[in-house]
Amino acid sequence: MKGLRKVLTPFAPDQSGASGVLYQMGGLIVIIDAGGCTGNVCGFDEPRWHESRSAVFSAGLRDMDAILGRDELLASKIRSASERIDTSFVAVIGTPVPATIGTDYKALKKLIESKVDIPVLPVITNGMKLYNEGEKQAYKALIDEFASDTPAYRDRIVIGMTPLTYGKYHEDLTLDDIRNIRGAGELIAASSSGIDACEYLGKDFKIESPIYKDNIPEGIKGRTLVCHDEVIGKTIRDAGADCDIVTFFKLHDSVKQDGDRKITEEDEFIDLVRNGGYDTVAADICLKELVPDFEGRWVDLKCFAISGRT
DSSP states (O other), X not given: OTTOOSSOOOOOBHXXXXXXXXXXXXXXXEEOSSSHHHHXXXXXXOTTTTTSOOEEEEOOOOHHHHHHTOHHHHHHHHXXXXXXXXXXXXXXXXXXHHHHHTOOHHHHHHHHHTTOSSOEEEEOOOSSSBHHHHHHHHHHHHHHHHOOOOOOOSSEEEEOOOHHHHXXXXXXXXXXXXXXXXXXXXXXXXXXXXXXXXXXXXXXXXXXXXXXXXXXXXXXXXXXXXXXXXXXXXXXXXXXXXXXXXXXSOOOTTTOOTTOEEXXXXXXXXXXXXXXXXXXXXXXXXXXXXXXTOOSEEEEOOOHHHHOOO
């Protein structure tokens, strides 16, 4: 049955990906919901929540606020919060609530900016897509607002190396990185959303994971199925592994080769492992429960967006 999951829990959604990109940038992050989506972001999808501080707020919408579209009330709440917190921008992140009522994000940006003296970034997510799409929208909003044509100020900027993909090995971008990203001497796309951001910039870039560059994970031998973000799979292959890439997320034409697949269902993964003739599977260990009869090697490639393990 399409969409049926017997083992896997829901993957991190787009609003979580957007929040993760913005988390350490010094902004006021407002998730437009009644509280539930924000609770999921902070409680389940943000590994830094218990270790570092960030100004993440729920809009606290009541039923009638959502039904009547009381944007003036939301803008007033944001103004009040911005007066108490030293912040460089406001980000408003979409959920199923504004998607359902058809929120006009351009108008909302103008309304909020009429009440605060800092930039407002509307991040158009709807809670129905996966985290990489939310990261893509957050990078797009940051680039539109802050990226400028500047001379090269550093040799290398890595984009897309977020906690939801890399767990504790993530690399946070700063707002200065975004301001100067058009002048980067070298631009590295470290994940699917990183590819999207680099393509949006229109600059030449490399596709590779700094963690796995020239470093095949121990245990990968023989014909291997790598199930993770596409860039991690590509980097492992470029390092010399004989592997196919399968991903629940996005697969760009610039990465895809014969044997690579984008999947959505548990059954698709089960079929690949059982019938693909692989000696090794490299994937988050939680996926192993789908194929308890697999007799080959299993290399645990953690993916926080899938399992919540750092």
